Amino acid sequence: MVRVLDKGIVELKNFMGGDLAVVAAARVSNGVSYEEASRGAEKDQKLINYLTKHKHGTPFEHSVFQFYIKAPIFIAREMMRHRVSSFNEISGRYVQYEPEFYIPEQFRIPAESNKQGSIFPSDEWKRQFDWLCRRDVEDICSDAYETYKDLLRRGVAKEMARMVLPLNLYTQYYWTVNARSLMNFLTLRCAEDAQWEIRQFAFVVRDIFKEKMPMTFNAWNDDD
Amino acid sequence: MVRVLDKGIVELKNFMGGDLAVVAAARVSNGVSYEEASRGAEKDQKLINYLTKHKHGTPFEHSVFQFYIKAPIFIAREMMRHRVSSFNEISGRYVQYEPEFYIPEQFRIPAESNKQGSIFPSDEWKRQFDWLCRRDVEDICSDAYETYKDLLRRGVAKEMARMVLPLNLYTQYYWTVNARSLMNFLTLRCAEDAQWEIRQFAFVVRDIFKEKMPMTFNAWNDDD
Amino acid sequence: MVRVLDKGIVELKNFMGGDLAVVAAARVSNGVSYEEASRGAEKDQKLINYLTKHKHGTPFEHSVFQFYIKAPIFIAREMMRHRVSSFNEISGRYVQYEPEFYIPEQFRIPAESNKQGSIFPSDEWKRQFDWLCRRDVEDICSDAYETYKDLLRRGVAKEMARMVLPLNLYTQYYWTVNARSLMNFLTLRCAEDAQWEIRQFAFVVRDIFKEKMPMTFNAWNDDD
Amino acid sequence: MVRVLDKGIVELKNFMGGDLAVVAAARVSNGVSYEEASRGAEKDQKLINYLTKHKHGTPFEHSVFQFYIKAPIFIAREMMRHRVSSFNEISGRYVQYEPEFYIPEQFRIPAESNKQGSIFPSDEWKRQFDWLCRRDVEDICSDAYETYKDLLRRGVAKEMARMVLPLNLYTQYYWTVNARSLMNFLTLRCAEDAQWEIRQFAFVVRDIFKEKMPMTFNAWNDDD
Secondary structure, X not given: OEEXXXXXXXXXXXXXXXXXXXXXXXXXXXXXXXXXXXXXXXXHHHHXXXXXXXXXXXXXXXXXXXXXXXXEXXXXXXXXXOOOOEEEEOOOOOOOXXXXXXXXXXXXXXXXXXXXXXXXXXXXXXXXXXXXXXXXXXXXXXXXXXXXXXXXXXXXXXXXXXXXOEOOEEEEEEEEEEHHHHHHHHHHHOOOXXXXXXXXXXXXXXXXHHHHOHHHHHHHHHHO | OEEEOOOEEEEEEEEXXXXXXXXXXXXXXXXXXXXXXXXXXXXXXXXXXXXXXOOOOHHHHHOEEEEEEEEEHHHHHHHOOOOOOXXXXXXXXXXXXXXXXXXXXXXXXXXXXXXXXXXXXXXXXXXXXXXXXXXXXXXXXXXXXXXXXXXHHHOOOXXXXXXXXXXXXXXXXXXXXXXXXXXXXXXXXXXOOOOHHHHHHHHHHHHHHHHHOHHHXXXXXXXX | OEEEOOOEEEEEEEEEOOHHHHHHHHHHHHOOOHHHOOOOHHHHHHXXXXXXXXXXXXXXXXXXXXXXXXEEHHHHHHHOOOOOOEEEEOOOXXXXXXXXXXXXXXXXXXXXXXXXXXXXXXXOOHHHHHHHHHHHHHHHHHHHHHHHHHHHHHOOOHHHHHHHOEOOEEEEEEEEEEHHHHHHHHHHHOOOOOOHHHHHHHHHHHHHHHHHOHHHHHHHHHHO | OEEEOOOEEEEEEEEEOOHHHHHHHXXXXXXXXXXXXXXXXXXXXHHHHHHHHOOOOHHHHHOEEEEEEEEEHHHHHHXXXXXXXXXXXXXXXXXXXXXXXXXXXXOOEEOOOOOOOEEOOOOOOHHHHHHHHXXXXXXXXXXXXXXXXXXXXXXOOHHHHHHHOEOOEEEEEEEEEXXXXXXXXXXXXXXXXXXXXXXXXXXXXXXXXXXXXXXXXHHHHHHO
């Protein structure tokens, strides 16, 4: 289990396949069996590099990761746009949410070079700026959660009451994704123009990917 | 363009296919050409009923709808879980959101028969109850939007400031979906145990589906 | 490794998930952790039955099977129409095919009750009939393979020469598929109106599914 | 309707979307409406180029093509591996196939530079070589079709008898695919290392794509 942001989590729950499954899937096109698929680390790495470079994606689909993720909703929304994967999420229709909100340590100002991105300001007023912004965020989250509880206390259904909760509320879910789709996720979400918060999740996912499929990671990393 | 809830919209932007495309796709298995695919309304309807009843889904994939949708985020999140479809959405990283929030006319209490559902209470205190709840929702949305603007005014990046906005904020997006995936959506989201708000959107989508593909609608409706 | 037909194979190469992964994915909607997801065999079975009956398919997507399959091309073509799964196949562009053809033991006549199906005739002339048909199939396969080799010997590219080989040529491939998509496959391909040959493959896949996910198998089997 | 190879066909049956749909889907992220999405040909082209270059694929998913294709089975098998698309095909379980086989005009020898590819030999013996190969292919197709008819005449079910037919038998099907998936198809199947026969189909599909979505074609063509 790896902690991300102030209260987030990324944890690998299940995994199948690996670099050998990639190599075996590629070499079945030559009629080679799973058991004889590996030709040593060097040749296997070379093959995986070739597949990556030439966008031969299917051999990577036989390796699959299941993650448990705890993330703010505005980040979860970005992750759930990756359709070649499977999600099951906590439901605000069934359960009362805990008052767990993402409260940033630091606040970013818009990047000049980039329409939608943002950067950390380096000026001396930064500490004061962060303190003020954090207080604002904490206050509104606290107020929203009070309203949420008031509505529930009055008898409003959970599925309605939840609508007042802000987008930095933490949600949790399982995410199952094959290595091909995972690499696409990483390429997009580790990128410099991705939102800083989702990058923190993507970096942890990348580390797990690297550990489980070191050769495929190398190939992806060189190509990316 | 059809209005849904207080500020929502469903609008068909593009469409291709139709009942004839279903019939043609089914009858190509018998080597029949597109031009000769129809055998009259009665036989065509019977064929479509057969396909629906026996879960032969592929002939319905050649008909495609593109909708423009404006919906609260907590409803959009449910719609975007339907992965066999395409979405492009307004981005809170690029634009400053308008203060458009879903403010319910009436508030529902939990259904006794159903863990996650909800019903409209019929008691005399209802008017007062709705008035109080609505005031609470309006107040917190107003406060959240103030905090949002404060953060922006201080120079915080849009992608960060948006995290304080509540889940009833209106978002907008295109949704392209084929008739097979659409029927699956309608079966799940018109159902009685679906959330009332998404049902309102699903009902409008269903009407458009009925208009564009009347035979397929009949078959789905009888089978559902 | 299980033998199917005269020269076919089904073999499970990798697997992840299982009944517990189904139960955990379903109960995350209530905020229950993976470790606490099981509530004993009886309650878990009941939950899985409920999911199956109400077509809640996503919890089954976190369990994944990788099979190695050796099957005649006309059967492989049916399997490869299941798009929510991953395939890597031997390529007739790269390798010279071995003369491995499916030669049926028995031949079926059309079922009267069913347009596309077929049945085994029970009459006394059956032995003679099978003998004649088998000889015809063997002869043409032998001739086709001779032509294939002649073309190769003359220098024709493998990718062209293969076009003369018949549809009962054996091919081989990996097939990775999650439990949701697998159940859909089994429902369609174990059915009485499916072709007898693909049913033999589907029955073996079903046995493996039953062994790996006994509760999910029960639920699917009762619902199917 | 465009003729391909000796008896093949590519025909556009339905289409929706177009360059404007791409531009509208991209600009909805800025909150721009469909009606105001275009900013003139030059700016639209520039936007589409940007999307293509940065692999922003979703805006292309709202444009959809339905083709009717008639192709040899060994080519159809390659096309049907493109899973993000919809197929309905003539069924050899239902209908008796016509004796329509792909008989190449010219035969290719293996390319030296490329393991699986092939080239047209330029030597003077070419005419003789082609004549001999063509005769071989014609003969075996004729024999196979005779065996097919014999089996049917004896009473064997169509679904079994078809197994003796060769892979160059023509099949026919509808193929519905969005512009994003189509561009992926074209990149892979117009490429020099793709089989010559599928390239002929891909070139026709490309022409239709160019006609219907000229700006998107330009962007894809420059990037490819």
